[in-house]
Amino acid sequence: MSAPVLILGPQRPTPNLRAHLDRCVEPGLVALITAGWRHDEDEVGPLHKHIGRPLEHLRLYAIMDQVLREAPDLARAYHARQARILAYKEVYRISLRAAFNAVRELRRQAPIDPELFQPDLEDAFEALRQIDTRLLRRVQEIHEAHAEVAAPYLDHPAVQRARARILAELEPARALLLAGGHVGVLRNRLRFFGLEEAICALPSQGVPVFCWSAGAMVLTERVVLFYDDPPHGHGEAEVLGEGFGLLPGMVLLPHARLRLDLADEERVALFAGRFSPRICVGLEPGAALELDPATGTIVDHSLPRSVFCLQPDGSLADGGPP
């Protein structure tokens, strides 16, 4: 029998993990990944107290650091690849900015003569989407060009040992908890140990996954970074890269009310249109969407107004995706 994935809202200031964990999972051991907390990975005391049950803490952040210390050749290759990806991100931003300017200007002028502007506006939107898609392709090419770190767990003894240990620790757990934090670090550390397939297979093995914030974002098909009003630079959302695909068809936006200007219908419409047909889902504290990965059905257990979807017309629709 398959188990659900619980997509929760941010766990601060008021956590709802305990309530849904107790509702869905028999008492017993659960596994926790907090690699996104980076240097604070071990600060699990408050969360452990909140859930009130035995915990197997999988310390991926620390283990990966240790592996890279033991294998300097691998560390060099890994960092070289990451530096190349970061360099490409600058190229991506140049294209993105130009495409955004075109879409904005065409949208601004479209009401003057919709018949004249609409076809170009649709093309400009498509160009924006293609830039996002190209990013994924170019990152994949960089991965392929650095084959020595493409799947290190397959052939590097230090990684093999660590991966085996992590999987052994995960095995007896009744559920996996995937916490938020730094989304890039979390995704990369999970990938480094080749854990994406193992995690995505858990529900079909009867093990539920509870995820929130960055922990939920990495399970989508495409991880989107967003912050409308940064103190410096542009506030255009960016694609970080591919996620693990356990949560298809949605872009997850934790703390959307703080990070996005949702009163600006123009920005909301642009955001929703850019990532369409995926549904952009805002998640606030109190959100709880229960997804059955086998059937794709979602049951919404959220508190009122804690989940909403960005609409292509710039409005917000209360509740999770249909």
Added chain:
Amino acid sequence: MKAIAALHEELEATEGPASVVLARFVRSHTFPIVEGDTATFFYYDGHPLDGVVLRHWVFGLSSDQPFLRLPGTNAFFLVLQLPHKGRIEYKLEVHRHGERRWLRDPLNPRQAFDPFGSNSVCPMPGYREPAWALPDPHARQGRITAFKLSSEVYGDERRVRIYLPYEYHPHRAYPLIICHDGSDYLRFAGIKNVLDNLITRHELLPLIVAFVDGHDRNREFGADPRQPQYLVDEVLPAVQERYRLLDDPRARGLMGASFGGVSSLFCAWNHPGVFGQLLLQSGSFVFTDVGEHGRGPLWDPVVAFVNDFRRDPARIQARAFMSCGTFESLIAYNRALVPVMRQAGLAVRFREAHDGHNWIAWRDQLRDGLTWLFPGHLWMTYD
């Protein structure tokens, strides 16, 4: 101006007492009356008076602007054109029976506070009080603690207050900023709210701030050689003894406003390579190309230092965020310093605001300054 014209017409047309019309006018408006880019200041207390003058700190305008009397009444008004995003702090000087009294505008409840008391505030329509500067119940609260430091440099005991970010971990190392006029930044610029909010939003790295105050402030912060010695030989080691700090000049900063800005730059100049980040707000960077500065003896060491600094700015080995109000006399000096520093290869970010030499103006630039010097991982962190 439209409001005053309408009032004038109404006063001319009325057959009853002017006091009734004026009282109604006062009740039905908020003051100053802002229409477009003009602000109309108004004074009426129902009693006879000789005149009213606007006292403000807008460089470029005469600092005492006399009000006009509405003919046949004891009501006075003044119309000023101000920038759309401008904000001014002011007082009224009321002349009555040969006496001159300074007071806050009794018709305007908006006030700003500083070490000398408080002023009335006139924000123009484009000015927005930043949300990140206000208390946020959802922000994760850092805490303020303090220790006393026996200073050999100054021969007295001084208090150093410390800001620790939320979830401060003693085993983890943090960046440090030493903040001049710390008590005033805390009290009048609400810097704790700013730090809590920016760190909660991941716009700013979690960091430690050491707040220091001067005992003879203008002298100590005015390019006094004791101050760099005090900060580097006494404050920095004392903070390091108590808290883990990142051991890297890029993770050490100095900040201050006005003479506090001078002191920050002076300290970096005297100890190059110790502090890699500077936040300089309305720095009193008065210099001379020729002749006297004309600001009094307190400024002599400041001007001498700024003249030296302009000859060799690269010596400070630091990045600098600078801000200044366009209503300040210091704006020209700050503007002039920026290209000198950039030409020397220093990374400098400069921001201007249509505001004056006051704590709210300095507060409003803190987000840009702090997050440029110590940027957080806002794009990547979702917790």
